[in-house]
Amino acid sequence: xxxxxxxxxxxxxxxxxxxxxxxxxxxxxxxxxxxxxxxxxxxxxxxxxxxxxxxxxxxxxxxxxxxxxxxxxxxxxxxxxxxxxxxxxxxxxxxxxxxxxxxxxxxxxxxxxxxxxxxxxxxxxxxxxxxxxxxxxxxxxxxxxxxxxxxxxxxxxxxxxxxxxxxxxxxxxxxxxxxxxxxxxxxxxxxxxxxxxxxxxxxxxxxxxxxxxxxxxxxxxxxxxxxxxxxxxxxxxxxxxxxxxxxxxxxxxxxxxxxxxxxxxxxxxxxxxxxxxxxxxxxxxxxxxxxxxxxxxxxxxxxxxxxxxxxxxxxxxxxxxxxxxxxxxxxxxxxxxxxxxxxxxxxxxxxxxxxxxxxxxxxxxxxxxxxxxxxxxxxxxxxxxxxxxxxxxxxxxxxxxxxxxxxxxxxxxxxxxxxxxxxxxxxxxxxxxxxxxxxxxxxxxxxxxxxxxxxxxxxxxxxxxxxxxxxxxxxxxxxxxxxxxxxxxxxxxxxxxxxxxxxxxxxxxxxxxxxxxxxxxxxxxxxxxxxxxxxxxxxxxxxxxxxxxxxxxxxxxxxxxxxxxxxxxx
Numbered sequence: 001x002x003x004x005x006x007x008x009x010x011x012x013x014x015x016x017x018x019x020x021x022x023x024x025x026x027x028x029x030x031x032x033x034x035x036x037x038x039x040x041x042x043x044x045x046x047x048x049x050x051x052x053x054x055x056x057x058x059x060x061x062x063x064x065x066x067x068x069x070x071x072x073x074x075x076x077x078x079x080x081x082x083x084x085x086x087x088x089x090x091x092x093x094x095x096x097x098x099x100x101x102x103x104x105x106x107x108x109x110x111x112x113x114x115x116x117x118x119x120x121x122x123x124x125x126x127x128x129x130x131x132x133x134x135x136x137x138x139x140x141x142x143x144x145x146x147x148x149x150x151x152x153x154x155x156x157x158x159x160x161x162x163x164x165x166x167x168x169x170x171x172x173x174x175x176x177x178x179x180x181x182x183x184x185x186x187x188x189x190x191x192x193x194x195x196x197x198x199x200x201x202x203x204x205x206x207x208x209x210x211x212x213x214x215x216x217x218x219x220x221x222x223x224x225x226x227x228x229x230x231x232x233x234x235x236x237x238x239x240x241x242x243x244x245x246x247x248x249x250x251x252x253x254x255x256x257x258x259x260x261x262x263x264x265x266x267x268x269x270x271x272x273x274x275x276x277x278x279x280x281x282x283x284x285x286x287x288x289x290x291x292x293x294x295x296x297x298x299x300x301x302x303x304x305x306x307x308x309x310x311x312x313x314x315x316x317x318x319x320x321x322x323x324x325x326x327x328x329x330x331x332x333x334x335x336x337x338x339x340x341x342x343x344x345x346x347x348x349x350x351x352x353x354x355x356x357x358x359x360x361x362x363x364x365x366x367x368x369x370x371x372x373x374x375x376x377x378x379x380x381x382x383x384x385x386x387x388x389x390x391x392x393x394x395x396x397x398x399x400x401x402x403x404x405x406x407x408x409x410x411x412x413x414x415x416x417x418x419x420x421x422x423x424x425x426x427x428x429x430x431x432x433x434x435x436x437x438x439x440x441x442x443x444x445x446x447x448x449x450x451x452x453x454x455x456x457x458x459x460x461x462x463x464x465x466x467x468x469x470x471x472x473x474x475x476x477x478x479x480x481x482x483x484x485x486x487x488x489x490x491x492x493x494x495x496x497x498x499x500x501x502x503x504x505x506x507x508x509x510x511x512x513x514x515x516x517x518x519x520x521x522x523x524x525x526x527x528x529x530x531x532x533x534x535x536x537x538x539x540x541x542x543x544x545x546x547x548x549x550x551x552x553x554x555x556x557x558x559x560x561x562x563x564x565x566x567x568x569x570x
Contacts, residue, residue, distance in 0.1 A: 023040075024037075063100065066100040066101060066104065067100060069104060070100055070103055070104050070107070073104060073107045073108070073111055074107065076111055076114075077107060077110060077111060077114065080111070080114040080115070080117075080118055081114070083118065083153060083154060083155065083156045083157075084114065084117060084118060084121060084156050084157060085155070085156070085157025085158060085159060085160070118153070118156060121156040121161070122151050122153065122156065124161060125149075125151045125152075125156060125160075125161060125164065126149050126151050128161070128164045128165060128168050129149040129151065129164060130149050131168055131171075132164065132167055132168050132171060133149060135168075135171040135172065135174075135175050136171065138175065138221070138222055138223065139171075139174070139175070139178070139222060139223060139224065140223060140224075141221065141223030141224065141225050141226070175222060178222035178227065179218075179220065179222050181227060182211070182220055182221070182222055182226065182227065182230065183220070185227070185230040185231060185233075185234055186204060186211055186220075186230065188234050189203060189204055189230065189233055189234060189237060190204075191287065192234070192237035192238065192240075192241060193237070194289040194290070195241060195286060195287060195288065195289060195290070195291050195292050196237065196240060196241060196244065196292050196293065196294075197289075197290050197292070197293025197294060197295070197296070198237075203233065203237075204233075206233075207226060207229045207230055207233055208220075208221040208226045208229070211226075211230075238283070241283060241286070241292060242283050244292040244294075244297060245278065245281070245283055245286055245292060247297055248275060248278060248292060248296075248297055248300065249278065249279055249280075249281075251275065251297065251300040251301060251304055252272075252275050252276045252278065252279040252300070253279060254304045255269075255272060255275065255276060255300065255303060255304060255307070256276060256279065257358055258304065258307040258308070258311060259307075261311065261318060261357060261358060261361055262307065262310070262311060262314055262318060263318065263321070264307075272300065272303060274291070274296065275296065275299075275300045278291060311357055315350050315357045315360075316346070316347065316350055318357075318361065319346045319350065319357075319360060319361065319364065320343065320346065322361060322364040322365070322368065323339075323342060323343060323346060323364065325368055326342075326364065326367055326368050326371055327339050327342075329368065329371040329372060329375055330371060330375075332375060333371070333374065333375035333378050333379075333382065334378075334382060334385075334455045334456045335371075335374070335375075335378075335454065336454070336456060336457040346360075377445070377449070378445070378453070380441065381438065381441050381442055381445060381453065381460070382455075384434065384437065384438045384441065385438065385455060385460070387434060388431070388434055388435065388438060390427075391427050391428060391430065391431050391434065392431070394423075394424040394427050394428060395424070395427075395428045395431065397420075397424060398421060398424040398425065398428060401417060401420075401421050401424075402421075407421075435464055435467065435468065438460075438464060439461065439464050442460050442461055442464070443461065446461075
């Protein structure tokens with residue numbers, strides 16, 4: 001080290017030596033004694049020693065502070081690593097030798113990185129915990145929860161953060177499920193309100209204001225209370241829907257019954273198609289908006305009341321119409337009923353008010369059904385009766401035709417009558433078989449139904465039996481006339497042989513030919529009359545003589561009365 005000249009220091013530089021030299025010069029000029037000089041120098045040495053001591057103390061304190069800072073830094077480092085859950089860290093210095101400041105300088109960047117990472121981790125924890133708190137608040141129904149989250153800095157590990165993230169995911173899934181359930185219930189409420197004709201917005205906002213369509217989906221309440229109230233609203237609306245549908249179906253049934261009762265036109269019924277279309281629908285099948293609105297039900301109720309008032313005034317007309325239908329069925333089936341008594345009974349029932357109109361008409365409908373069934377069971381026999389009557393009419397015509405002496409003349413229409421006669425002969429020959437078949441079927445019907453088959457008030461078997469007897473009498477009459485004709489013609493033949501001349505044949509004793517048949521003059525509804533014992537009390541009005549002479553009429557009348565006709569004069 002270069003020696004410093006204390007007596008001549010460098011220009012502008014003040015040192016302890018230069019100051020001491022100046023002090024000695026001053027002492028020399030003043031004339032200070034050596035004793036004073038030593039005393040002052042000793043004082044200066046003591047002051048210098050104090051200064052050095054203070055500096056040493058300050059240095060020791062500074063070193064102590066640095067050591068504490070180093071210890072704190074190391075502790076902070078371990079605490080941060082433990083808090084962040086890091087067992088190792090790339091920024092930790094491997095060497096721990098060197099001065100204190102060098103060690104602090106080496107560890108400071110690592111601490112800086114860890115502090116920054118800690119701040120970021122705290123922010124992540126705060127964010128995820130805030131989201132958890134928000135969702136929990138939404139589930140609890142406390143959407144205004146703004147409490148600042150306190151992060152536990154003692155555990156900022158990724159494991160703990162993952163746990164919070166897992167919890168958040170579960171809550172987010174639960175929120176999504178709840179939101180889906182809320183939207184589903186709101187949609188159900190909307191559909192039910194549409195069917196019932198109820199204001200959807202007022203209904204759903206009563207549950208929670210956030211359920212209005214104006215709010216966003218994510219803003220809708222998903223709390224337990226909202227879900228419970230929504231579910232309760234849906235149950236109430238479904239019950240209301242069920243009751244309204246039941247009421248509407250009852251009204252529709254009443255309308256249908258009244259329409260059927262009063263024979264209402266399809267055009268008039270069409271005005272209430274929106275009511276009757278759901279008469280047999282289930283609750284889930286009714287989805288048309290306004291189908292169960294109160295005004296629609298009230299409209300149906302008013303129509304039922306109107307028809308009820310109108311029903312009493314039209315009951316007689318409707319009942320008589322049903323009675324007319326019943327009489328027509330019996331008339332076609334040739335069953336006699338007392339129509340006057342039946343109509344008087346209907347009037348009495350309606351006027352008395354002791355029977356419901358629907359019950360009366362239902363009873364008449366049952367009578368009509370039974371009448372149709374009876375008519376159907378009689379149809380086969382009635383068809384054969386008609387064939388029998390037609391055959392008897394053809395037989396009557398054929399008798400008239402055979403008595404016509406001019407039938408072979410070339411008159412207009414003669415060939416048509418000839419063809420008809422040929423067909424009539426074939427048909428007449430089938431009469432016996434037809435009668436036998438008719439008798440067999442009639443007896444089978446009576447055995448099956450345990451009733452007497454009556455045709456226009458007369459037992460059919462009695463008519464057939466009487467027909468058979470009259471036909472037999474007719475055959476006997478024909479044979480008698482034939483024999484009588486032979487007796488008359490024999491003397492005439494002998495006289496012609498004796499005198500050589502032949503006169504015109506004598507007229508037979510009688511040309512009377514009784515036609516045996518159930519109809520006369522083509523009238524189909526004339527019938528035989530029998531007494532209570534079933535004996536023949538008279539011949540059917542329809543049975544006539546083909547001869548225009550009075551003898552035939554008298555002969556028929558005498559046979560009906562059981563007497564013989566007066567003998568005729570040839």
